[in-house]
Amino acid sequence: MLTIRGLKRLHLFVSFDLQDGECVALQGPSGVGKTLLLRSIADLDPNEGTVKLDGTLREVMPAPAWRRRVTYLAAEPGWWSDTVQEHFTTWDDALPLVARLGLPNDCGPWSIQRLSTGERLRLALARALMLRSRVLLLDEPTSALDPAAAATVEALITERVSDGTSVLWSTHDDAQARRVGSRIFAIRPDGSIEENLP
Numbered sequence: 001m002l003t004i005r006g007l008k009r010l011h012l013f014v015s016f017d018l019q020d021g022e023c024v025a026l027q028g029p030s031g032v033g034k035t036l037l038l039r040s041i042a043d044l045d046p047n048e049g050t051v052k053l054d055g056t057l058r059e060v061m062p063a064p065a066w067r068r069r070v071t072y073l074a075a076e077p078g079w080w081s082d083t084v085q086e087h088f089t090t091w092d093d094a095l096p097l098v099a100r101l102g103l104p105n106d107c108g109p110w111s112i113q114r115l116s117t118g119e120r121l122r123l124a125l126a127r128a129l130m131l132r133s134r135v136l137l138l139d140e141p142t143s144a145l146d147p148a149a150a151a152t153v154e155a156l157i158t159e160r161v162s163d164g165t166s167v168l169w170s171t172h173d174d175a176q177a178r179r180v181g182s183r184i185f186a187i188r189p190d191g192s193i194e195e196n197l198p
């Protein structure tokens with residue numbers, strides 16, 4: 001279980017729990033703080049408060065180890081190597097997942113530069129899913145995808161949730177929030193969270 005108490009970042013001040021195998025949809029108008037919240041939980045920006053995974057405080061482990069367990073998927077993912085396959089520890093292991101996400105089997109040697117925005121998003125999702133994290137913090141993961149690709153992503157994440165992964169999923173799509181979330185958190189302009197049922 002992910003436990004968050006008094007997490008403070010700029011105007012945000014929130015407390016909540018995310019159970020194992022639970023997907024919570026995160027909503028709110030543009031600029032309200034959804035990305036700020038997800039990045040703070042992953043400890044990518046300075047923030048205050050108590051964040052624990054299964055009772056273990058975030059600060060007792062090195063930041064990279066925390067982010068392998070509590071993984072943030074950015075709306076605009078970053079890349080550090082030239083080719084697709086260099087972003088995976090074992091490309092052959094990643095290939096079935098990459099293919100399921102609709103990328104061609106021969107895309108391993110491709111340059112990252114040639115990928116479309118949607119292809120990059122799907123590749124970044126594959127990269128995140130290969131970590132088998134305990135918690136996924138998804139920042140509008142289907143915003144640049146066509147309906148078929150978005151449905152594939154929803155199905156994949158739903159499988160992971162069934163396997164016990166906890167997910168916080170930021171989306172502007174109300175119907176998607178109701179489909180994927182067993183609870184919906186709406187960030188208010190004052191930085192607090194209003195909890196709704198789908």
Ligand SMILES: Nc1ncnc2c1ncn2[C@@H]1O[C@H](COP(=O)(O)OP(=O)(O)OP(=O)(O)O)[C@@H](O)[C@H]1O
Nearest residue numbers: 010028029030031032033034035036037075170172
């Ligand atoms: N480092 C920072 N210092 C000060 N303000 C910041 C910083 N980073 C982000 N903000 C501000 O915090 C607010 C919330 O930004 P955030 O990216 O979390 O919004 P969002 O809810 O994810 O929006 P969108 O739906 O458009 O992606 C914005 O007004 C943004 O300008």
